[in-house]
Amino acid sequence: MTASPHHGPVREARPHVRVIVHGRTLGVEVPNPDDRVAVAAILRGFPTSPGGAAAEDAYAVRRAGPGRWTMLAHGVITHHASTLEGTLLALEWQLVTDLLARTTDRFHLHGAALADPSGRASVLVLGDSGVGKTTLTLSLMTLGFRPHTDDVVLIDADQLTPITFPRAFHADEATRALVTALPHDPAWEVPGMPPGYFLPSSWAGVASPVGAIVFPKAHNHARPLLVGLPIADAATALVGFSGTLETSPALALKTTARLTASAPCYALYGGPLAATAELVATTVARHLEGARGEP
Amino acid sequence: MPDPLPEFPPPQRDPRVLDELLADGSMVLFHTLSRKLMTLNPTAALVWECCDGEHTEEAIAAEVQAVFPQATGVAGDVAAVLGDLRAREMLRPPAASS
Numbered sequence: 001m002t003a004s005p006h007h008g009p010v011r012e013a014r015p016h017v018r019v020i021v022h023g024r025t026l027g028v029e030v031p032n033p034d035d036r037v038a039v040a041a042i043l044r045g046f047p048t049s050p051g052g053a054a055a056e057d058a059y060a061v062r063r064a065g066p067g068r069w070t071m072l073a074h075g076v077i078t079h080h081a082s083t084l085e086g087t088l089l090a091l092e093w094q095l096v097t098d099l100l101a102r103t104t105d106r107f108h109l110h111g112a113a114l115a116d117p118s119g120r121a122s123v124l125v126l127g128d129s130g131v132g133k134t135t136l137t138l139s140l141m142t143l144g145f146r147p148h149t150d151d152v153v154l155i156d157a158d159q160l161t162p163i164t165f166p167r168a169f170h171a172d173e174a175t176r177a178l179v180t181a182l183p184h185d186p187a188w189e190v191p192g193m194p195p196g197y198f199l200p201s202s203w204a205g206v207a208s209p210v211g212a213i214v215f216p217k218a219h220n221h222a223r224p225l226l227v228g229l230p231i232a233d234a235a236t237a238l239v240g241f242s243g244t245l246e247t248s249p250a251l252a253l254k255t256t257a258r259l260t261a262s263a264p265c266y267a268l269y270g271g272p273l274a275a276t277a278e279l280v281a282t283t284v285a286r287h288l289e290g291a292r293g294e295p
Numbered sequence: 296m297p298d299p300l301p302e303f304p305p306p307q308r309d310p311r312v313l314d315e316l317l318a319d320g321s322m323v324l325f326h327t328l329s330r331k332l333m334t335l336n337p338t339a340a341l342v343w344e345c346c347d348g349e350h351t352e353e354a355i356a357a358e359v360q361a362v363f364p365q366a367t368g369v370a371g372d373v374a375a376v377l378g379d380l381r382a383r384e385m386l387r388p389p390a391a392s393s
Contacts, residue, residue, distance in 0.1 A: 230319070230321075231317045231318050231319040231321060232317060232319070232321035232322075232323070232334040232335075232336065233334075235317055235321075235323050235334065236323065236332060236334050239323065239325075239332065240332070245325065245330075245332075246330075249313055249325050249327055250313055252325075253313055253314075253315035253323060253325060254315055256315070256323070257315045257316065257317050257318070257323070260317060260318060261317070261318035
């Protein structure tokens, strides 16, 4: 794999992958070269750590024998798996858990966040696993939206803006098939990326305020429908997808109140994928026009 | 002869409950111990605000009636809201009040 001095993973003489995640140097010791390529690939979205910097958070992915992997966090074995894919999932879970534990001043949600093509507004897509968040996210990307993050959304609680977290997406074959059937499908293939992962080629840059919050519900309707939610319903739904409610409930409630006051919230009943993405894109654009006082 | 209806002391918010007013006047409550969430419509939010341990149920109804003079059945609505708040343990239990 090619090392970059500024961005992307670095394969060092020592068997580590080192990246910077939200200002902290993270090191993953991966003795096996093949495994190291996979770990480096899923962390490729994060900037690399300068050479010689000590890792503030240390992890390890090691082979414990034929068909056996172990994962360590801060010197302690936290996970055993019979596949590399299972070990990578455990590594990601640990990284995100540690990150969230350190960022108690931020509001986090289960979902995705994207900047609209103009970069002036963001849309949050929130919902339970399997409801189609990643599918909608990828579909919006084909319309020029750029992702802040998928799966875990971090919100700057002061500015009410999503924070870009360039973690590799998880996308199963069914999701890939749906999205690659669309025009302008994103580039899927990234060298060294393990099966089931996808890394966007570009991410949202400047933070933009949340312009709409969408809660995907059932899909496969004949045509998509966005239904505006009363604020109380939206607040209940939104805070229900926040892990911050457990760790900092006052922050969670206050941020929820501010978000639901500033951005329209919708239940999305999805129809054909392209039409559904178009509807969301149009709604965000209309919100922006309204914010500018245009007819 | 039927049992008399229970008499409650002036209702008082459980201090372990966090509340946040929403933009439309509704409110969300979160009990930090039971981890239960509850939303209140604007009228119920007004009832909640009056649960200071000093207003009796009748006084709360009077406050609500003053804000919504055209409303009918206020006393029953207030009783229902308080019953719901008690059922969800958002109010201090009577023994712990005062």
